[in-house]
Amino acid sequence: MRAWLWVAAALVAMAAPVTVAATPDVTPIPFDKSWKKQGFFRFWSNRYDRLGDRLKVTSEATVSLIYTRLPDTLWSSRKASWRWVVDTSVAPTDLTRKGGDDRNLVLYFVFIDPQMASRVTRYSAGRLLRNENVRALTYIWGGDMPEGTVFVNPYGPERLGSIALHPAAVDDFTENVDLAADYRRVYGAEAGALVAIGITADSDDTDGRIDAFIEGLTLH
Numbered sequence: 001m002r003a004w005l006w007v008a009a010a011l012v013a014m015a016a017p018v019t020v021a022a023t024p025d026v027t028p029i030p031f032d033k034s035w036k037k038q039g040f041f042r043f044w045s046n047r048y049d050r051l052g053d054r055l056k057v058t059s060e061a062t063v064s065l066i067y068t069r070l071p072d073t074l075w076s077s078r079k080a081s082w083r084w085v086v087d088t089s090v091a092p093t094d095l096t097r098k099g100g101d102d103r104n105l106v107l108y109f110v111f112i113d114p115q116m117a118s119r120v121t122r123y124s125a126g127r128l129l130r131n132e133n134v135r136a137l138t139y140i141w142g143g144d145m146p147e148g149t150v151f152v153n154p155y156g157p158e159r160l161g162s163i164a165l166h167p168a169a170v171d172d173f174t175e176n177v178d179l180a181a182d183y184r185r186v187y188g189a190e191a192g193a194l195v196a197i198g199i200t201a202d203s204d205d206t207d208g209r210i211d212a213f214i215e216g217l218t219l220h
Contacts, residue, residue, distance in 0.1 A: 103142025
């Protein structure tokens with residue numbers, strides 16, 4: 001990957017969208033205008049179609065990020081769920097290697113100390129992820145690692161805790177992750193305030209293409 005952060009992924013939605021109703025413990029995160037794009041150097045050209053419950057993503061030999069800031073009512077969220085589908089996949093790559101680590105989709109869950117959370121809510125994604133007090137959990141679909149592998153991200157070994165959920169391939173999965181438990185596993189500490197979520201797809205190193213979508217993103 002030529003940028004120090006990864007970026008967005010895939011398009012195609014052949015199955016009916018998953019709709020999750022809000023309850024006191026489950027909050028759907030809609031894909032609406034609150035999601036902003038973040039480019040890296042000359043790369044801005046992933047396509048993101050924000051369709052309410054569903055985000056379609058297309059990436060062709062490029063990389064970029066889409067992200068949303070969360071209101072303080074969701075800063076204490078400690079679990080997340082979503083469905084993601086990849087219809088066109090990049091090739092498996094070595095996720096520990098700078099400049100050669102394409103991946104289909106990545107979800108970033110961005111945490112910071114609660115006392116600092118209100119100061120950074122207006123930061124851009126790039127500025128936020130460069131903050132030395134920020135820690136992110138990144139869930140990855142791509143690469144060639146076994147499912148569930150925790151590894152050191154070469155672009156931010158102290159701030160970008162990485163978990164490889166699935167190797168690169170065409171498939172369909174529903175995820176239910178325990179953010180609190182994974183944060184302790186990766187960082188050996190308790191998670192702070194969950195202030196933002198980001199999504200990337202990355203196809204620039206292999207000159208590949210990704211067609212995918214994510215839907216039913218919820219926080220618990």
